[in-house]
Amino acid sequence: MTTPQDAFTPRAAGARRPTLEDVARLAGVSRAQVSLVVRGSARVSDASRERVLSACREVGYRPNLHARTLAQTESGILGVLVSDLHNPFFAEVVDGLQEGVRPAGKQLVMASGGRSPEVEREALEMLLSLHPTGVVVLGSVLADADLEELLGRGLPVPVVSVTRVVGSALVDSVSIDEAAGAELAVAHLAELGHRRITHLDGAGGAGAADRAAGYRAAMRRHGLQDRAEVCPGGFTEAAGAAAAEELLHRCGEDLPTALFVANDIAAVGVLSRLAEAGVEVPGRVSVVGFDDSWVAGSRFTALTTVRQPKLRMGLLAVAAVLERAAGRREPSRTVVEPELVVRSTTAPPARVGRGGQG
Amino acid sequence: MTTPQDAFTPRAAGARRPTLEDVARLAGVSRAQVSLVVRGSARVSDASRERVLSACREVGYRPNLHARTLAQTESGILGVLVSDLHNPFFAEVVDGLQEGVRPAGKQLVMASGGRSPEVEREALEMLLSLHPTGVVVLGSVLADADLEELLGRGLPVPVVSVTRVVGSALVDSVSIDEAAGAELAVAHLAELGHRRITHLDGAGGAGAADRAAGYRAAMRRHGLQDRAEVCPGGFTEAAGAAAAEELLHRCGEDLPTALFVANDIAAVGVLSRLAEAGVEVPGRVSVVGFDDSWVAGSRFTALTTVRQPKLRMGLLAVAAVLERAAGRREPSRTVVEPELVVRSTTAPPARVGRGGQG
DNA sequence: CTGAAAGCGCTTACAG
DNA sequence: CTGAAAGCGCTTACAG
Structure with a gap:
């Protein structure tokens, strides 16, 4: 009873x-x-x-999954370390993981690092203690050395890092061709007639350095080298707003006609700061983001941006882990191609500017 | 070697x-x-x-966590079922869970339902197979009966549902006083002088029905009963945009002066549709959302909204699960209080309207 | 501190 | 199909 x-x-x-x-x-x-x-x-x-x-x-x-795993020495679990649950980018990659994992009959188990190295470390330890079939790391905030040390110890667990390329031969990676993405952004703006295109940097975020380097190369390629300018920014809305603030302060009326911002969230920060300052987008300044996360696609933002194929990146990550679990020995470095998505924040530069561009 | x-x-x-x-x-x-x-x-x-x-x-x-758990019959794991990783609301509740769980020395293990009942069901099964100390369910999309059946079977696992109140005595809940939230929104708008305040409903989403009922009660309380109107909507940006579209179509020039929208994301959809239609916010129409997720706080959106204390809700959920694991027998129904956050999408109604409100 | 043992709940051969 | 057994990697007493 x-x-x-x-x-x-x-x-x-x-x-x-x-x-x-x-x-x-x-x-x-x-x-x-x-x-x-x-x-x-x-x-x-x-x-x-x-x-x-x-x-x-x-x-x-x-x-009891624990008993079963112990007996089988195969958990059927794919661990996912998400560095930051708040970033919509990761949610979309996880959709891809989910999709990739179903046919394989595995289960996704997630842990969040909360953007803190200590929490991330603990979360990763826990995931590894689950002796999973593999681990997918989404945008770790750990230092390279820490990450490798942590993973190196656990030995036979295949690990794939999405977004961030880890040096170790132990870790596979799935990332985007940052340089190609920057080229798409710059080419689009250059075609519209922009000459003075400033880049707002991601300041140490995953891929930010390559993105900035890609921007410089693209500017060179388009003969705009002397107009190239990189401003410090970051991967958050606040960082974007601060970067825009700094730009407004420094340039006064003489703003660049176009901004290529490190990611979408930061671009939203830029858009809001510009709106507050009464600077029209795209009338006075064009803005391009990076990621094509849903904030960009929101009708309210309608941000022109460089799309990362998030779903596909998730699928590829699963494939990489599974192959490695099946015995592949060489590390895999998968690089996916970006795609330009034109929305409403870019237009030809105004002819009536006082700055007078070429 | x-x-x-x-x-x-x-x-x-x-x-x-x-x-x-x-x-x-x-x-x-x-x-x-x-x-x-x-x-x-x-x-x-x-x-x-x-x-x-x-x-x-x-x-x-x-x-090996599996071996340890098997030996201890205590996994130290707190399972978290997140119905939808894309909803920023949940990310913030998870922050609270994370914070609550650390002092207790437990680990958060998450699984996502991807807004699909089947996926959610599997994810929940997996979480329960981990024989966790407890499970936190964030916004299940499962039917009440399915959810209870699923949980009822697994017996001695304490479960707390956040956002959604499940009938079963087996399941604790942490939710917001929806009626009080609706009252805050209506009172704010009424104080500004609005009389015609329309509610855009959440259409079956967690808490939506209570929110709508709260709205009606509040309109009654403010003597605005004859001006009360509930339009079908939903908890997504698209649903919000569609609801706004419908409203524009139906009302023509004779729009309500204020909109109380079921949640923030839907409110963003409303804002974008209104912007496209050239309807000024808050000049012509005031808009209030619900949740205070980061989209609302974004400087670009600057949405007046009703805040849910997400972090606190996470903390309370952990507390409930832990107490239950420690032996509490009665189900707990924790209800938290909402708070109004005034930003830039609300203002007194325009005096120069052709609709002419009292 | 050691060492031997039992047990957690399963899976996996293996002889019948 | 059954039944008995071993083993997965730990924890937890318990006698020394």
């Missing part, structure tokens, strides 16, 4: 989760038989399958 | 994760001793602790 509430009596007081044994006893079959049924084996007669399943329901049996 | 790459040889080929046994052998102590050191017991001499720890490093030992 247990009421539902009795079920919550603390363990010490006797609550016990039903096991295979309980089911076997009730169904009048062997434990091995129950194990087969639970895992959906075909080598079981329909009659006994029925009895077992109904016994499972009756006692409320739920397989 | 194993190079780092050899570590990735598939299991079948002999890769094996180091165990307690390996460490004990290397350090020349018993397994029990290693176990004590690894768990940080004080009853170990410094000398042998040192030897053990260095052996751990040398062989790359990492405790």
Whole structure:
């Protein structure tokens, strides 16, 4: 006679989760038989399958993943370390992971690093303690050395880093061709007629350095080298707003006609600061972001941006981990191609400017 | 002679994760001793602790959480089911969970439902198979009956639902006083002088019905009952945009002077549609959202909204689960208070309207 | 502190 | 199909 509430009596007081044994006893079959049924084996007669399943329901049996993993030495778990749950970029990559993982019959287990190295470290330790089939690291904030040390110790766990390229041969990576992305942004603006295109940097964020280098190269390629300018920024809205503020302060009326911002969130910060200052976008200044996360696609923002194929990056990450788990020995460095998405924050430069551009 | 790459040889080929046994052998102590050191017991001499720890490093030992849990029948894991990773609201609640869980020495393990009932169901099954200390459900999209059935089976796992109140006595809940939130929104608008305040509904989302009912009650309380109007909407930007579209179509020039929208994301959709239609906010129409997720706080949106204390809700959820795990038998229904956050999308109604409000 | 042992809940052969 | 057994990697007493 247990009421539902009795079920919550603390363990010490006797609550016990039903096991295979309980089911076997009730169904009048062997434990091995129950194990087969639970895992959906075909080598079981329909009659006994029925009895077992109904016994499972009756006692409320739920397989213990820990016991199963211990016995199998294969958890079927794919660990995902998300450095920052607030960044919509990662949510979309996780969609891709989810999609990639289903056909493989694995389960995604996530832990968040909360943008803090210590928390991330603990989360990663926990994930590794789960002895997962593999681990996907989304945008770690750990220093390269720390990350490698942490992963190096756990040995035979395939790890793939998305966004960030880790030096170690132990770690696969899936990242975007940052230089190509920067080229797309600059080319688009140059084609519209912009000559003075300033880059607001990502300040140490994953890929930011390559993005900035790509920008410089692109400016050179378009013969705009003397107009190239990189301002410190960051990957957050506040950083974007601050960078815009700094720019307004420094340039006064003589603003660049176009801004290529390190990512979408920062670009939103730029847009708001410019709006406050009464600087029209794209009338007076054009703005291009990076990522194409949903903020960019929001009709309210309607930001022209460089798309990262987030879903595909997730799929590729799963593929990399699974291959490595299956025995591939060489590290894989997958690089995906960006794509320009033109929305409403870019237009040809105003002809009536006082700065007078070429 | 194993190079780092050899570590990735598939299991079948002999890769094996180091165990307690390996460490004990290397350090020349018993397994029990290693176990004590690894768990940080004080009853170990410094000398042998040192030897053990260095052996751990040398062989790359990492405790197997599955084995530990199996032995302890306590995983120290708090499972978190996130219905939708894309909703910034949940990310902030998770921050609270993270904060609450650290002092308790537990680990957060997350799984995402991807807004799909089937995926959510599988994710929840997996979380329960981890035999966690407890489970926190953030905004389930499962039907009440399904959710209860799923949880009811797993028995002694404390479960708390955040945002959504589940009928079952088995499930604790942490939610906001929706009626009070609606009252804050309506009172704010009424004080500004608005009389025609339309509610854009959340259409079945968690809490939406109570929010709408709260709106009606508040309109009654403010003597605005005859001006009360609820339009179908939803909890997404697209739904908000569609609702605004519908409203524009139906009302023509005779728009309500204020909109109370079911949540922030939908409110952003409303703002963009209104902007496209050339309807000034707050000049012509005031808009209030719900949640105070970061989209609302964005300087670009600057949405007046009703704040849910997300961090606190996370903390309370952890507390509820832990208490229940410790033996509390009665279900707990925690209700938190909302708070009005005034930003730039609300203002007194225009006096120069052709609709002419009282 | 050590060492031997039992047990956690499963899976996996293996003989019948 | 059954039944008995070993083993996965730990923890937890317990006698020394």
